[in-house]
Amino acid sequence: MSSITNVSRRRFLKGLAGAGALVLGAYYVPKALRHPNSQPGRTEADRATLHPNAFVGIDTDGTVFIVAHRSEMGTAIRTTLPMVVADELDADWKRIEIDQAIGDSRYGDQNTDGSHSVRSFFDVMRQAGATARSILILAAAQKWGVAPTEGQTDLHAVVHSASGRRLGYGELATAASKLPIPKSGIRLKTPEQWRYIGKGMTSYDLAELCTGRAIYGEDVRVNGMVFASIEHPPVIGGKVTSVDDSEALKVAGVQKTVRIDPFKPPPGFQPLGGIAVISDNTWAAFQGRKKLKIEWDNGPNATYDSEQYKKKLQATAREAGKIVRNQ
């Protein structure tokens, strides 16, 4: 076995450990979050009548809210993970509303990168959906006075086939919300029972994406919002020695400039620093930026030469290497 495989297996185990911690997150929701009026960042799922865990909410009209806790960047992850919840909940996809979460520690790691969202959260999402489904079956069984094992679900409803009785999820939401959240005996579907997983669904956002209505980060508008454009140091690690912004401030629409301190090494994901021009609109910010007169201290990388570095890399690549694979 090669050392590359060893590395990826270690990563895989690390991913599983992370998912394990989140299974608890899906089950254990602090009471304060079940009554979230005092909590910032609450979701529609939090506000719904039945709210068995952080990812699911069901209202009395049958609307099912599913929280997407990862960031959408074009992989349709905010469709995919809620779809897994909906499948285990046996919910009708047409009656799902996806609720985009903001950053909140109760969802665990939300850093959406590394192509591992499904791998890390597949089991968590299945449990979140199946827990909600179990509690709906329990509520229906109580109403009918039958054993919970006699209850089945059939697309957004609990059914008792022996008697032909049927109650929709919305009709059960209030009764189910009064039951303790089951901690065991939760039945997951078998893969043959999946309605959505692996079936070639389209994005929840398809219509929005085809009509210009989808809101991307840069499309968010809030009252009193201003626009900014940043002149960064020409060399990474550099900083502003002095700035003359008098001409920039004369551009119509420019309001002010702001100095942004450079990062403390290493750079990581920290801001590069520089001068931000704050304006009424993007164009004014661009124009103001062109009028800045900045003197830079190029810092520790001032003498760094990309061409020299490239040559060094090329020379290193031609040297005899050390074989690291296991034969």
Added chain:
Amino acid sequence: MIQLKVNGVARSFDGDSEMPLLWYLRDILELTGTKFGCGIALCGACTVHKNGEAIRACITPMSSLAGAEIRTIEDISANGLHPVQKMWMQFNVPQCGYCQSGQIMQAIALLKDKPKPTDQDIDEGMAANICRCGTYQRIRAAIKAAAEEAHELDH
């Protein structure tokens, strides 16, 4: 003062006449369906219609728009889906979707010029609209289907 129409509404603009249309649409009119991609007319994400022709809003100064009729993605679907948008959905064209407002506006303009485009017509007409997700195959299929649907409606 520049007088123009945007999505059928009369507007007047008295700001910097060099401001590109893109920022007027996005920041001032808050029509954010039109996207900022490159800012130098290389990608097509900002495509809108000026008097029915596809233009790049990011390099079109307001000074050139006196009396112009501008149409954006928001107006295309104001009264339900356009045939091109219907086919975009049927063929599941978008992935991240960021370029698709521009793609759709370009496709509508293309079909106006060439109601029955060949593959070559589509490739040439759409060549300057870049999609990083690589949805080109589905774009081509959706345009052909939209052309066929429009053709059937005519006959």
